[in-house]
Amino acid sequence: MFDWYYAWLEAWPWLHYVIAALIILVFLMLRKLFTRFIFAVIKKVSKHGKSHFLGNLLYAFEKPMRMLIVVLGVYFAVMYLNLQPDVMVVVNRLLRTFLIVFFGWGFFNFSGTSSDLFTRLGRKVDGDQDSMLIPFISRVLRGLIIVLMFTVIAMEWDYDINGFIAGLGLGGLAFALAAQDTIANFFGGIILVTEKPFKRGDWVETSTIEGVVEDIAxxxxxxxxxAEGLVTIPNSTIANDSxxxxxExxxxxxxxxxxxxxxxxxxNVRNVLKRVDQELRDSPEVHPEEIEVYVREFEEYGMEMLVYYFTNATPWTEWLKVKEYxxxxxLEILEEENVEIAIPMPDLYKHRDPS
Structure with missing residues (x-):
């Protein structure tokens, strides 16, 4: 039935390569259709489901899946060409290597901070979406995934992992000495994310810097x-500082x-003190437990009136509004009581000569 087909191939051997190219082309076309259909179904299912975990997991594999379909097309095209056994051994290893990369790539995407995995973990463990614990764990997990992926690939290509580890043991001392600052910073980062002295967005001050925390790596x-400058501080430095x-x-x-x-x-001064004190105590914007309004000292150029209180508002702008009010x-009370503010300079009097 297919005698004509084999006759053509025997007459024109280059048709083998054309067919192999067509196989790759078919898989390229299937890539878009397959992924579009599969992920459209996933989107519908995840909308109706109570948990988006499975949907997010499969979305993490969307790009790796598209690449996998292309790789499978190339693999089947090479299989069709029926190359020499030695070449096919290498091709099979390349396929297994890409499968390792496929799973590593997918789980790397899934371990991002925006994934459902860390959203759920953050709610249960930390309860704070601005905490730096989840981004830090995400980076550690991604690093482990990359290390594991390259380790499995090395084993697939018969690389001696034990020999590599032994080599690390021989050079361990030199490596530790060279990387002691990096190790100290890493453990400093662990201290910061576990003890949580601050979170992303907090206004912090140390002996060397003051500003808003943006990230911890x-x-x-x-x-x-x-002043809108971005300062990068080693974790070991900030962890050991006050x-x-x-x-907070x-x-x-x-x-x-x-x-x-x-x-x-x-x-009149007594009236000023009483009225200011009463104004502060009657205001819902002021914390009632500690309000101090007194004449504290007699200075060279005037009596010092101390006004000391705490606002319930802590953000900068709201605090300024309360303070300004x-x-x-x-000033209005002083004006009403005919009490003037002293200035640190002598009053000048014009003296008329009686003559």
Whole structure:
């Protein structure tokens, strides 16, 4: 039945290569159709399902799957050409190598911080979407996946892993000495993500830097300063330093010193103190437990009136609004009580000569 087919191939041997190319072309066409159909079904199923875990897992393998179909097309094309056994041994090894890469690539994608795996893990373990624990674990897991993938590939190509490990043992001391800073930074990063002195987006201050935390990696932590500079600090340095996390303030302090003139009537000054104190205590924006309004010191150029309280608002802009409001109220009260603010300079009086 196929005598004509074999006759053509015998007459024109180059047709073998044409057919092999057609096989690859068919798989290239199937790649788009197959992946489009499969992932359309996955999308519908994941929408109706309670868990998106399976859908996200398969989406992580979307690009590896497209490449796998092309590789299978090339493999079947080579199989059709019926090459020499030695060549086919190498081809089979290449196929198995790509299968290893296929699974490694897919799980590498799935171990990203945005995957369903880490979203669920973050809710159960840490409970904070801004924590740096999940990104750090993701990086560690991705690193392990890459190491495992290359290890299995090396074993597939009969590379002596034991000899490599033994070689690491012989050079271990030199490696440890060369990498001691890197190791210290890595463990510093582990301390930071487990003890959680801060999270992404927190305003922190150390002995060397102040700003907002943007990221923590294996070796370093990135902090955005208020001048919009990005500072990279080794993890070992920041882990061994004292860290003030200003974002954890429950209330925020306001400390003001206002100098009043000595010629102010004493009763009016007492009224100012009482009225300012009452204004602060009546305000829902002020924490009621610690409010201090006193004449604290007698300075060279005036009486120092201390105004000390804590706002319930801790963000910078909201804190400034509360502080501004009470600063303006203090000015109004001083004006109403005819109490003037002293300035650190002598008053000048114009003296008329009686002659």
């Amino acid at each position: 294996f070796r370093s932590t990135k902090v955005r300063t208020f 860290i003030t996390n200003w974002s 303030m429950r209330t925020r302090q306001v400390f003001s010193s206002i100098y009043l003139k000595y010629n102010s009537p004493v009763e 009470f600063n303006m109220r203090i």
